[in-house]
Amino acid sequence: MIPQDRDELNALAGEYVLGVLEPAERRELEAALATNASLRSAVAFWEEQLHPLSSLAAPAEPPIGLWEKIATQLEAMPQAGVTRWWNRPAPWRWATGGFAAAAAALLLYIALGGSPATPNYVAMLHSPQQQDQTSLIATIGRDGLTVRMIASAAPPPAGRSYELWAIAPGATTPQAIGIMPESGVLRIAALPPDVRLGATLAISVEPPGGSPDQHKPSGPVVFVGAVESL
Amino acid sequence: MSDVQTAIGLATTATLIEAVARGSRPALKRLYELESRRLYGIALRIVRRQDVAADVLQEAFIQIWQNAQSYSSERGAGGAWLTGIVRFRALDAVRKHGREVLSDDPGLGDEAQEPDVVDRLAAKAEAGALKRCLGGLDDQQRRCVTLAFVDGFSHVEIAERIAAPLGTVKSWVRRGLIALRSCLES
Numbered sequence: 001m002i003p004q005d006r007d008e009l010n011a012l013a014g015e016y017v018l019g020v021l022e023p024a025e026r027r028e029l030e031a032a033l034a035t036n037a038s039l040r041s042a043v044a045f046w047e048e049q050l051h052p053l054s055s056l057a058a059p060a061e062p063p064i065g066l067w068e069k070i071a072t073q074l075e076a077m078p079q080a081g082v083t084r085w086w087n088r089p090a091p092w093r094w095a096t097g098g099f100a101a102a103a104a105a106l107l108l109y110i111a112l113g114g115s116p117a118t119p120n121y122v123a124m125l126h127s128p129q130q131q132d133q134t135s136l137i138a139t140i141g142r143d144g145l146t147v148r149m150i151a152s153a154a155p156p157p158a159g160r161s162y163e164l165w166a167i168a169p170g171a172t173t174p175q176a177i178g179i180m181p182e183s184g185v186l187r188i189a190a191l192p193p194d195v196r197l198g199a200t201l202a203i204s205v206e207p208p209g210g211s212p213d214q215h216k217p218s219g220p221v222v223f224v225g226a227v228e229s230l
Numbered sequence: 231m232s233d234v235q236t237a238i239g240l241a242t243t244a245t246l247i248e249a250v251a252r253g254s255r256p257a258l259k260r261l262y263e264l265e266s267r268r269l270y271g272i273a274l275r276i277v278r279r280q281d282v283a284a285d286v287l288q289e290a291f292i293q294i295w296q297n298a299q300s301y302s303s304e305r306g307a308g309g310a311w312l313t314g315i316v317r318f319r320a321l322d323a324v325r326k327h328g329r330e331v332l333s334d335d336p337g338l339g340d341e342a343q344e345p346d347v348v349d350r351l352a353a354k355a356e357a358g359a360l361k362r363c364l365g366g367l368d369d370q371q372r373r374c375v376t377l378a379f380v381d382g383f384s385h386v387e388i389a390e391r392i393a394a395p396l397g398t399v400k401s402w403v404r405r406g407l408i409a410l411r412s413c414l415e416s
Contacts, residue, residue: 045411
């Protein structure tokens with residue numbers, strides 16, 4: 001059982017980061033990371049705070065040729081990193097594979113912002129010119145729609161806003177969905193009807209209040225992506 | 231040197247991880263150049279065998295490549311994220327293969343046992359609070375926390391090492407963590 005009590009929770013998270021939990025306890029905690037935001041933040045706290053202790057392990061030279069082995073293994077992998085995790089049936093299950101740190105970070109990424117803990121659909125929005133560089137990720141589930149700009153994405157020009165649009169499957173007219181807040185996270189609890197499987201999401205550059213026409217962007221469309229099954 | 235290479239050469243760990251998330255192989259290589267000695271040292275300290283530590287580092291970099299998307303710079307400079315990956319891989323390797331009996335090799339030695347462990351924490355600003363708060367723990371609590379984090383010891387291994395009952399060790403670890411948290415938050 002993951003405790004409710006704050007001190008108990010923090011101590012458990014600390015034991016987890018130290019690595020002293022029994023395998024069954026560790027699996028239970030990793031499974032709970034998906035749904036427990038307090039636990040995620042407690043784990044992140046300990047990872048960051050205890051990190052300086054790792055400097056007590058003296059750096060050492062890895063064997064010669066290790067990078068080449070890594071590079072060879074990468075070559076043999078079916079897909080490069082960027083879209084890979086979306087192709088997994090349920091990315092948060094990594095947590096049970098003993099890959100807790102990254103799983104926790106992933107969950108922070110998609111869930112801390114309040115996006116659905118179990119998204120049904122996703123859309124990765126990128127610039128039409130740079131299809132390998134995702135700039136925003138939309139997750140769609142029971143809890144509605146969450147669109148999150150990734151940290152490295154280009155912000156809108158000064159004095160302008162990004163506006164989100166949806167084009168329903170088969171439709172020719174876009175529907176304005178919302179303005180991306182400065183926080184970079186847009187959340188809409190009641191899922192707009194146009195946002196569904198097969199729809200296209202797009203971001204245009206607009207004046208601060210958005211395009212005057214709810215069915216037509218006034219500025220350039222800079223990022224697009226299709227809504228796909230997870 | 232191209233602009234891209236120059237940019238990569240100047241990039242911080244966090245920026246490099248974000249570039250890896252976008253599929254940049256050169257960024258991963260640069261990350262290896264910058265971080266592999268530190269991370270290999272962490273793995274070696276836990277697994278205590280060079281061949282196993284090398285496997286751990288290789289697995290860790292594959293995971294960094296696959297999962298860099300999950301890193302967010304809001305979480306910190308990136309070093310702790312990398313350390314977390316390597317530590318859990320090393321702990322898995324130890325649970326799987328067992329661990330070499332602690333050697334007398336000073337390079338792999340029992341440094342966490344030494345009483346001056348707090349003094350040896352790098353005098354970096356980031357270590358300041360941790361150093362102060364570790365210094366405030368009971369000696370036994372501090373030994374338990376450092377043996378677990380730095381050496382990757384389980385409760386049982388700590389109990390054997392410091393010749394204390396298992397239940398007592400568990401309690402020292404737990405109380406040490408509670409005291410640390412309270413100090414770090416103050």
